Amino acid sequence: RKEVEQDPGPFNVPEGATVAFNCTYSNSASQSFFWYRQDCRKEPKLLMSVYSSGNEDGRFTAQLNRASQYISLLIRDSKLSDSATYLCVVNIRADSNYQLIWGAGTKLIIKP
Amino acid sequence: DVKVTQSSRYLVKRTGEKVFLECVQDMDHENMFWYRQDPGLGLRLIYFSYDVKMKEKGDIPEGYSVSREKKERFSLILESASTNQTSMYLCASSISWGFTGELFFGEGSRLTVL
Numbered sequence: 156r157k158e159v160e161q162d163p164g165p166f167n168v169p170e171g172a173t174v175a176f177n178c179t180y181s182n183s184a185s186q187s188f189f190w191y192r193q194d195c196r197k198e199p200k201l202l203m204s205v206y207s208s209g210n211e212d213g214r215f216t217a218q219l220n221r222a223s224q225y226i227s228l229l230i231r232d233s234k235l236s237d238s239a240t241y242l243c244v245v246n247i248r249a250d251s252n253y254q255l256i257w258g259a260g261t262k263l264i265i266k267p
Numbered sequence: 268d269v270k271v272t273q274s275s276r277y278l279v280k281r282t283g284e285k286v287f288l289e290c291v292q293d294m295d296h297e298n299m300f301w302y303r304q305d306p307g308l309g310l311r312l313i314y315f316s317y318d319v320k321m322k323e324k325g326d327i328p329e330g331y332s333v334s335r336e337k338k339e340r341f342s343l344i345l346e347s348a349s350t351n352q353t354s355m356y357l358c359a360s361s362i363s364w365g366f367t368g369e370l371f372f373g374e375g376s377r378l379t380v381l
Contacts, residue, residue, distance in 0.1 A: 157309075159309060163307070197374065197375075198357060198372035198373060198374050198375055199310070199357070199370075199372050200372070201369045201370070242309070242310075255312070255370075256309065257309030257310040257311075258309050259307055259308055259309045260309075
């Protein structure tokens with residue numbers, strides 16, 4: 156089982172719709188969580204950090220469920236420009252070392 | 268804005284050739300990283316460096332080496348390229364220790380080994 160798992164998609168969603176996808180992680184020592192966005196043939200860029208209480212940034216909402224070990228990303232009123240691959244990242248602390256584990260990404264396609 | 272620049276966007280090399288991938292960041296970041304990205308897999312860390320002349324192995328260091336002679340520059344070296352090293356290579360930098368902060372990536376270097 157992968158340490159960080161994401162549904163690869165693609166999720167095909169009409170413009171204006173709401174879409175949500177999850178990312179599950181297996182290591183209970185996971186400390187912090189992030190969503191990165193990667194456009195086609197481009198580098199990943201930080202979309203948002205995920206806080207324990209959940210957080211919102213405009214149309215984007217990220218939530219953490221520690222009990223079930225997953226994080227989620229919800230996009231409201233989706234735009235064509237939201238088409239991208241969304242990468243889930245988990246920061247695991249073991250002793251004094253940290254390790255970032257990346258999911259393989261969920262591809263989102265917004266259709267007009 | 269932070270800028271991370273990778274020297275080559277696309278390279279084609281032959282098996283056994285030596286390959287240099289260079290990365291320069293302009294934000295005085297302490298930490299620099301080399302990842303590879305392959306379809307269906309998450310980014311995998313090859314090496315990272317938290318200071319000049321310091322380096323730490325990541326998850327998949329075999330077949331790679333790195334050099335950090337100056338704070339702004341982090342080079343990835345493939346001593347003898349093999350076909351299984353065909354991949355997208357991403358350099359990143361960050362200001363925060365412990366992977367707790369944002370990583371800033373370069374545009375990537377797509378390497379094909381024939």
